[in-house]
Amino acid sequence: MTDQYAETTRVLLVDDEPLVRAGLAMLVQSEDDLIVVGETGDGAQTVEQAARLRPHVIVMDVRMPGMDGVETTRSLAEDAFIDKVGWTAAVLILTTFNDDEAVYAALRAGASGFMLKNAAPRDLITAIRAIARGDAWLDPSVTRKLLADFADRPNLGLPAADEVQRLTPREREVLVLVAYGLTNEVIAERLVVSKATVRTHLGRILVKLGLHDRAQAVAAAYQCGLVRPGSPLPN
Missing domain, CATH: 1.10.10.10 (Winged helix-like DNA-binding domain superfamily/Winged helix DNA-binding domain)
Known part of the structure:
Protein backbone atom coordinates (compact mmCIF):
# COMPACT_ATOMS: atom_id res chain seq x y z
CA MET A 1 0.00 0.00 0.00
CA THR A 2 1.47 3.36 -0.97
CA ASP A 3 1.57 6.34 1.38
CA GLN A 4 -0.89 8.20 -0.84
CA TYR A 5 -3.34 5.29 -0.66
CA ALA A 6 -2.93 5.07 3.12
CA GLU A 7 -3.85 8.75 3.52
CA THR A 8 -6.89 8.47 1.28
CA THR A 9 -10.42 7.76 2.48
CA ARG A 10 -11.42 4.41 1.01
CA VAL A 11 -15.02 4.20 -0.17
CA LEU A 12 -17.13 1.16 -1.06
CA LEU A 13 -20.21 1.86 -3.21
CA VAL A 14 -23.31 -0.31 -2.78
CA ASP A 15 -26.30 0.00 -5.13
CA ASP A 16 -28.14 -2.54 -7.24
CA GLU A 17 -28.24 -0.15 -10.23
CA PRO A 18 -24.94 -0.15 -12.19
CA LEU A 19 -25.59 3.30 -13.66
CA VAL A 20 -26.05 4.78 -10.21
CA ARG A 21 -22.80 3.18 -9.03
CA ALA A 22 -20.99 4.51 -12.10
CA GLY A 23 -22.19 8.04 -11.40
CA LEU A 24 -21.23 7.84 -7.74
CA ALA A 25 -17.82 6.45 -8.64
CA MET A 26 -17.10 9.33 -11.03
CA LEU A 27 -18.10 11.84 -8.35
CA VAL A 28 -16.04 10.25 -5.59
CA GLN A 29 -12.97 9.60 -7.76
CA SER A 30 -12.87 13.28 -8.77
CA GLU A 31 -11.70 14.13 -5.23
CA ASP A 32 -8.00 13.83 -4.42
CA ASP A 33 -8.62 12.56 -0.88
CA LEU A 34 -11.20 9.89 -1.80
CA ILE A 35 -10.85 6.62 -3.67
CA VAL A 36 -13.40 3.97 -4.66
CA VAL A 37 -11.99 0.60 -3.61
CA GLY A 38 -14.97 -1.47 -4.70
CA GLU A 39 -18.56 -1.63 -5.91
CA THR A 40 -21.30 -4.14 -5.11
CA GLY A 41 -24.97 -4.61 -5.91
CA ASP A 42 -26.17 -6.70 -2.97
CA GLY A 43 -25.78 -7.03 0.76
CA ALA A 44 -23.97 -10.35 0.92
CA GLN A 45 -21.25 -9.12 -1.44
CA THR A 46 -20.98 -5.94 0.60
CA VAL A 47 -20.15 -7.82 3.80
CA GLU A 48 -17.62 -9.93 1.92
CA GLN A 49 -15.93 -6.96 0.25
CA ALA A 50 -15.96 -4.90 3.45
CA ALA A 51 -14.01 -7.68 5.18
CA ARG A 52 -11.52 -7.89 2.33
CA LEU A 53 -11.14 -4.24 1.29
CA ARG A 54 -11.56 -2.52 4.69
CA PRO A 55 -13.16 0.70 3.42
CA HIS A 56 -13.44 3.69 5.71
CA VAL A 57 -16.89 4.59 4.37
CA ILE A 58 -19.62 2.49 2.73
CA VAL A 59 -22.20 4.41 0.67
CA MET A 60 -25.20 2.09 0.85
CA ASP A 61 -28.57 1.98 -0.89
CA VAL A 62 -31.53 0.93 1.28
CA ARG A 63 -33.64 -0.96 -1.24
CA MET A 64 -31.78 -3.92 -2.69
CA PRO A 65 -32.83 -7.47 -3.53
CA GLY A 66 -32.01 -10.09 -0.93
CA MET A 67 -30.25 -8.47 2.02
CA ASP A 68 -31.29 -4.80 2.04
CA GLY A 69 -29.18 -1.86 3.20
CA VAL A 70 -30.50 -1.88 6.77
CA GLU A 71 -29.82 -5.59 7.30
CA THR A 72 -26.40 -5.24 5.66
CA THR A 73 -25.55 -2.33 7.95
CA ARG A 74 -26.61 -4.41 10.94
CA SER A 75 -24.35 -7.27 9.83
CA LEU A 76 -21.39 -4.92 9.47
CA ALA A 77 -21.98 -3.54 12.97
CA GLU A 78 -22.12 -6.92 14.71
CA ASP A 79 -19.35 -7.59 17.21
CA ALA A 80 -18.58 -10.94 15.59
CA PHE A 81 -17.85 -9.28 12.24
CA ILE A 82 -15.79 -6.44 13.74
CA ASP A 83 -13.78 -8.78 15.98
CA LYS A 84 -13.12 -11.19 13.13
CA VAL A 85 -12.06 -8.53 10.62
CA GLY A 86 -10.52 -6.08 13.11
CA TRP A 87 -12.13 -3.23 11.24
CA THR A 88 -15.29 -1.16 11.19
CA ALA A 89 -16.55 1.09 8.40
CA ALA A 90 -18.90 4.04 8.71
CA VAL A 91 -22.08 3.54 6.68
CA LEU A 92 -23.78 6.36 4.79
CA ILE A 93 -27.28 5.35 3.71
CA LEU A 94 -28.19 6.83 0.34
CA THR A 95 -31.75 6.41 -0.91
CA THR A 96 -34.50 7.97 -3.02
CA PHE A 97 -37.07 7.32 -0.27
CA ASN A 98 -37.58 9.80 2.56
CA ASP A 99 -39.09 7.11 4.79
CA ASP A 100 -39.17 7.71 8.54
CA GLU A 101 -39.05 3.99 9.32
CA ALA A 102 -36.07 3.51 7.00
CA VAL A 103 -34.23 6.35 8.75
CA TYR A 104 -34.84 4.97 12.24
CA ALA A 105 -34.07 1.40 11.19
CA ALA A 106 -30.80 2.43 9.52
CA LEU A 107 -29.65 4.47 12.51
CA ARG A 108 -30.54 1.71 14.96
CA ALA A 109 -28.66 -0.75 12.76
CA GLY A 110 -25.52 1.37 13.13
CA ALA A 111 -25.50 3.75 10.15
CA SER A 112 -23.52 6.96 10.65
CA GLY A 113 -25.46 9.00 8.12
CA PHE A 114 -28.56 9.16 5.96
CA MET A 115 -28.82 11.09 2.70
CA LEU A 116 -31.39 11.35 -0.09
CA LYS A 117 -30.31 10.76 -3.67
CA ASN A 118 -31.67 14.14 -4.75
CA ALA A 119 -29.07 15.90 -2.58
CA ALA A 120 -26.44 18.10 -4.19
CA PRO A 121 -23.32 16.20 -5.31
CA ARG A 122 -21.09 18.31 -3.08
CA ASP A 123 -23.22 17.34 -0.08
CA LEU A 124 -22.41 13.69 -0.70
CA ILE A 125 -18.68 14.44 -0.71
CA THR A 126 -19.05 16.48 2.47
CA ALA A 127 -21.02 13.67 4.12
CA ILE A 128 -18.41 11.05 3.21
CA ARG A 129 -15.64 13.17 4.70
CA ALA A 130 -17.68 13.89 7.83
CA ILE A 131 -18.49 10.29 8.70
CA ALA A 132 -14.94 9.22 7.82
CA ARG A 133 -13.86 11.56 10.66
CA GLY A 134 -16.30 9.81 13.01
CA ASP A 135 -19.03 12.45 12.80
CA ALA A 136 -22.67 11.84 11.89
CA TRP A 137 -24.50 13.20 8.85
CA LEU A 138 -28.24 13.55 8.29
CA ASP A 139 -30.04 15.05 5.32
CA PRO A 140 -31.64 18.37 6.46
CA SER A 141 -35.15 17.09 5.74
CA VAL A 142 -34.43 13.99 7.81
CA THR A 143 -33.01 16.10 10.64
CA ARG A 144 -36.16 18.23 10.77
CA LYS A 145 -38.35 15.12 11.08
CA LEU A 146 -36.17 13.59 13.76
CA LEU A 147 -36.19 16.81 15.78
CA ALA A 148 -39.96 17.11 15.44
CA ASP A 149 -40.42 13.51 16.56
CA PHE A 150 -38.02 14.05 19.45
CA ALA A 151 -39.86 17.21 20.55
CA ASP A 152 -43.23 15.41 20.50
CA ARG A 153 -42.11 12.70 22.93
CA PRO A 154 -43.14 13.37 26.54
CA ASN A 155 -40.87 12.77 29.53
CA LEU A 156 -37.69 12.36 27.58
CA GLY A 157 -35.46 11.09 30.41
CA LEU A 158 -32.69 8.61 30.37
CA PRO A 159 -33.35 5.10 29.01
CA ALA A 160 -34.89 2.42 31.18
Whole structure:
Protein backbone atom coordinates (compact mmCIF):
# COMPACT_ATOMS: atom_id res chain seq x y z
CA MET A 1 0.00 0.00 0.00
CA THR A 2 1.47 3.36 -0.97
CA ASP A 3 1.57 6.34 1.38
CA GLN A 4 -0.89 8.20 -0.84
CA TYR A 5 -3.34 5.29 -0.66
CA ALA A 6 -2.93 5.07 3.12
CA GLU A 7 -3.85 8.75 3.52
CA THR A 8 -6.89 8.47 1.28
CA THR A 9 -10.42 7.76 2.48
CA ARG A 10 -11.42 4.41 1.01
CA VAL A 11 -15.02 4.20 -0.17
CA LEU A 12 -17.13 1.16 -1.06
CA LEU A 13 -20.21 1.86 -3.21
CA VAL A 14 -23.31 -0.31 -2.78
CA ASP A 15 -26.30 0.00 -5.13
CA ASP A 16 -28.14 -2.54 -7.24
CA GLU A 17 -28.24 -0.15 -10.23
CA PRO A 18 -24.94 -0.15 -12.19
CA LEU A 19 -25.59 3.30 -13.66
CA VAL A 20 -26.05 4.78 -10.21
CA ARG A 21 -22.80 3.18 -9.03
CA ALA A 22 -20.99 4.51 -12.10
CA GLY A 23 -22.19 8.04 -11.40
CA LEU A 24 -21.23 7.84 -7.74
CA ALA A 25 -17.82 6.45 -8.64
CA MET A 26 -17.10 9.33 -11.03
CA LEU A 27 -18.10 11.84 -8.35
CA VAL A 28 -16.04 10.25 -5.59
CA GLN A 29 -12.97 9.60 -7.76
CA SER A 30 -12.87 13.28 -8.77
CA GLU A 31 -11.70 14.13 -5.23
CA ASP A 32 -8.00 13.83 -4.42
CA ASP A 33 -8.62 12.56 -0.88
CA LEU A 34 -11.20 9.89 -1.80
CA ILE A 35 -10.85 6.62 -3.67
CA VAL A 36 -13.40 3.97 -4.66
CA VAL A 37 -11.99 0.60 -3.61
CA GLY A 38 -14.97 -1.47 -4.70
CA GLU A 39 -18.56 -1.63 -5.91
CA THR A 40 -21.30 -4.14 -5.11
CA GLY A 41 -24.97 -4.61 -5.91
CA ASP A 42 -26.17 -6.70 -2.97
CA GLY A 43 -25.78 -7.03 0.76
CA ALA A 44 -23.97 -10.35 0.92
CA GLN A 45 -21.25 -9.12 -1.44
CA THR A 46 -20.98 -5.94 0.60
CA VAL A 47 -20.15 -7.82 3.80
CA GLU A 48 -17.62 -9.93 1.92
CA GLN A 49 -15.93 -6.96 0.25
CA ALA A 50 -15.96 -4.90 3.45
CA ALA A 51 -14.01 -7.68 5.18
CA ARG A 52 -11.52 -7.89 2.33
CA LEU A 53 -11.14 -4.24 1.29
CA ARG A 54 -11.56 -2.52 4.69
CA PRO A 55 -13.16 0.70 3.42
CA HIS A 56 -13.44 3.69 5.71
CA VAL A 57 -16.89 4.59 4.37
CA ILE A 58 -19.62 2.49 2.73
CA VAL A 59 -22.20 4.41 0.67
CA MET A 60 -25.20 2.09 0.85
CA ASP A 61 -28.57 1.98 -0.89
CA VAL A 62 -31.53 0.93 1.28
CA ARG A 63 -33.64 -0.96 -1.24
CA MET A 64 -31.78 -3.92 -2.69
CA PRO A 65 -32.83 -7.47 -3.53
CA GLY A 66 -32.01 -10.09 -0.93
CA MET A 67 -30.25 -8.47 2.02
CA ASP A 68 -31.29 -4.80 2.04
CA GLY A 69 -29.18 -1.86 3.20
CA VAL A 70 -30.50 -1.88 6.77
CA GLU A 71 -29.82 -5.59 7.30
CA THR A 72 -26.40 -5.24 5.66
CA THR A 73 -25.55 -2.33 7.95
CA ARG A 74 -26.61 -4.41 10.94
CA SER A 75 -24.35 -7.27 9.83
CA LEU A 76 -21.39 -4.92 9.47
CA ALA A 77 -21.98 -3.54 12.97
CA GLU A 78 -22.12 -6.92 14.71
CA ASP A 79 -19.35 -7.59 17.21
CA ALA A 80 -18.58 -10.94 15.59
CA PHE A 81 -17.85 -9.28 12.24
CA ILE A 82 -15.79 -6.44 13.74
CA ASP A 83 -13.78 -8.78 15.98
CA LYS A 84 -13.12 -11.19 13.13
CA VAL A 85 -12.06 -8.53 10.62
CA GLY A 86 -10.52 -6.08 13.11
CA TRP A 87 -12.13 -3.23 11.24
CA THR A 88 -15.29 -1.16 11.19
CA ALA A 89 -16.55 1.09 8.40
CA ALA A 90 -18.90 4.04 8.71
CA VAL A 91 -22.08 3.54 6.68
CA LEU A 92 -23.78 6.36 4.79
CA ILE A 93 -27.28 5.35 3.71
CA LEU A 94 -28.19 6.83 0.34
CA THR A 95 -31.75 6.41 -0.91
CA THR A 96 -34.50 7.97 -3.02
CA PHE A 97 -37.07 7.32 -0.27
CA ASN A 98 -37.58 9.80 2.56
CA ASP A 99 -39.09 7.11 4.79
CA ASP A 100 -39.17 7.71 8.54
CA GLU A 101 -39.05 3.99 9.32
CA ALA A 102 -36.07 3.51 7.00
CA VAL A 103 -34.23 6.35 8.75
CA TYR A 104 -34.84 4.97 12.24
CA ALA A 105 -34.07 1.40 11.19
CA ALA A 106 -30.80 2.43 9.52
CA LEU A 107 -29.65 4.47 12.51
CA ARG A 108 -30.54 1.71 14.96
CA ALA A 109 -28.66 -0.75 12.76
CA GLY A 110 -25.52 1.37 13.13
CA ALA A 111 -25.50 3.75 10.15
CA SER A 112 -23.52 6.96 10.65
CA GLY A 113 -25.46 9.00 8.12
CA PHE A 114 -28.56 9.16 5.96
CA MET A 115 -28.82 11.09 2.70
CA LEU A 116 -31.39 11.35 -0.09
CA LYS A 117 -30.31 10.76 -3.67
CA ASN A 118 -31.67 14.14 -4.75
CA ALA A 119 -29.07 15.90 -2.58
CA ALA A 120 -26.44 18.10 -4.19
CA PRO A 121 -23.32 16.20 -5.31
CA ARG A 122 -21.09 18.31 -3.08
CA ASP A 123 -23.22 17.34 -0.08
CA LEU A 124 -22.41 13.69 -0.70
CA ILE A 125 -18.68 14.44 -0.71
CA THR A 126 -19.05 16.48 2.47
CA ALA A 127 -21.02 13.67 4.12
CA ILE A 128 -18.41 11.05 3.21
CA ARG A 129 -15.64 13.17 4.70
CA ALA A 130 -17.68 13.89 7.83
CA ILE A 131 -18.49 10.29 8.70
CA ALA A 132 -14.94 9.22 7.82
CA ARG A 133 -13.86 11.56 10.66
CA GLY A 134 -16.30 9.81 13.01
CA ASP A 135 -19.03 12.45 12.80
CA ALA A 136 -22.67 11.84 11.89
CA TRP A 137 -24.50 13.20 8.85
CA LEU A 138 -28.24 13.55 8.29
CA ASP A 139 -30.04 15.05 5.32
CA PRO A 140 -31.64 18.37 6.46
CA SER A 141 -35.15 17.09 5.74
CA VAL A 142 -34.43 13.99 7.81
CA THR A 143 -33.01 16.10 10.64
CA ARG A 144 -36.16 18.23 10.77
CA LYS A 145 -38.35 15.12 11.08
CA LEU A 146 -36.17 13.59 13.76
CA LEU A 147 -36.19 16.81 15.78
CA ALA A 148 -39.96 17.11 15.44
CA ASP A 149 -40.42 13.51 16.56
CA PHE A 150 -38.02 14.05 19.45
CA ALA A 151 -39.86 17.21 20.55
CA ASP A 152 -43.23 15.41 20.50
CA ARG A 153 -42.11 12.70 22.93
CA PRO A 154 -43.14 13.37 26.54
CA ASN A 155 -40.87 12.77 29.53
CA LEU A 156 -37.69 12.36 27.58
CA GLY A 157 -35.46 11.09 30.41
CA LEU A 158 -32.69 8.61 30.37
CA PRO A 159 -33.35 5.10 29.01
CA ALA A 160 -34.89 2.42 31.18
CA ALA A 161 -32.64 -0.36 32.43
CA ASP A 162 -33.91 -2.92 29.94
CA GLU A 163 -33.18 -0.63 26.98
CA VAL A 164 -29.47 -1.33 27.36
CA GLN A 165 -30.22 -4.75 25.84
CA ARG A 166 -30.42 -2.97 22.48
CA LEU A 167 -26.64 -2.64 22.63
CA THR A 168 -24.23 -5.28 21.42
CA PRO A 169 -21.77 -6.71 23.98
CA ARG A 170 -18.97 -4.56 22.55
CA GLU A 171 -21.15 -1.42 22.70
CA ARG A 172 -21.95 -2.15 26.35
CA GLU A 173 -18.25 -2.60 27.01
CA VAL A 174 -17.51 0.79 25.43
CA LEU A 175 -20.33 2.43 27.41
CA VAL A 176 -18.92 1.09 30.67
CA LEU A 177 -15.46 2.46 29.90
CA VAL A 178 -16.96 5.81 28.92
CA ALA A 179 -18.80 5.86 32.26
CA TYR A 180 -15.45 5.44 34.05
CA GLY A 181 -14.23 8.59 32.34
CA LEU A 182 -11.82 7.00 29.88
CA THR A 183 -11.06 8.92 26.69
CA ASN A 184 -11.61 7.42 23.25
CA GLU A 185 -7.84 7.01 22.89
CA VAL A 186 -7.53 5.05 26.14
CA ILE A 187 -10.60 2.94 25.32
CA ALA A 188 -9.09 2.13 21.93
CA GLU A 189 -5.87 0.98 23.59
CA ARG A 190 -7.72 -1.21 26.10
CA LEU A 191 -9.90 -2.86 23.44
CA VAL A 192 -7.08 -2.99 20.86
CA VAL A 193 -9.14 -1.15 18.24
CA SER A 194 -8.80 2.19 16.45
CA LYS A 195 -10.10 5.47 17.85
CA ALA A 196 -12.42 5.67 14.84
CA THR A 197 -13.94 2.34 15.87
CA VAL A 198 -14.54 3.65 19.39
CA ARG A 199 -16.20 6.78 17.97
CA THR A 200 -18.40 4.60 15.79
CA HIS A 201 -19.46 2.47 18.74
CA LEU A 202 -20.18 5.56 20.85
CA GLY A 203 -22.26 7.09 18.06
CA ARG A 204 -24.34 3.92 17.82
CA ILE A 205 -24.81 3.89 21.60
CA LEU A 206 -26.16 7.44 21.55
CA VAL A 207 -28.57 6.66 18.70
CA LYS A 208 -29.85 3.37 20.13
CA LEU A 209 -30.45 4.83 23.61
CA GLY A 210 -31.75 8.19 22.39
CA LEU A 211 -28.98 10.16 24.10
CA HIS A 212 -27.53 13.56 23.21
CA ASP A 213 -23.92 13.38 24.25
CA ARG A 214 -21.19 11.66 26.25
CA ALA A 215 -22.43 13.09 29.55
CA GLN A 216 -25.85 11.51 29.07
CA ALA A 217 -24.15 8.25 28.12
CA VAL A 218 -22.33 8.25 31.48
CA ALA A 219 -25.58 8.93 33.35
CA ALA A 220 -27.37 6.20 31.39
CA ALA A 221 -24.66 3.66 32.23
CA TYR A 222 -25.24 4.26 35.94
CA GLN A 223 -29.03 4.37 35.66
CA CYS A 224 -29.11 1.11 33.68
CA GLY A 225 -26.89 -0.62 36.25
CA LEU A 226 -23.91 -1.20 33.97
CA VAL A 227 -21.75 0.71 36.44
CA ARG A 228 -22.12 1.02 40.21
CA PRO A 229 -20.84 3.99 42.21
CA GLY A 230 -17.48 3.11 43.74
CA SER A 231 -17.00 -0.04 41.68
CA PRO A 232 -13.48 -0.60 40.33
CA LEU A 233 -12.59 -0.27 36.67
CA PRO A 234 -13.06 -3.71 35.07
CA ASN A 235 -10.05 -5.54 33.63
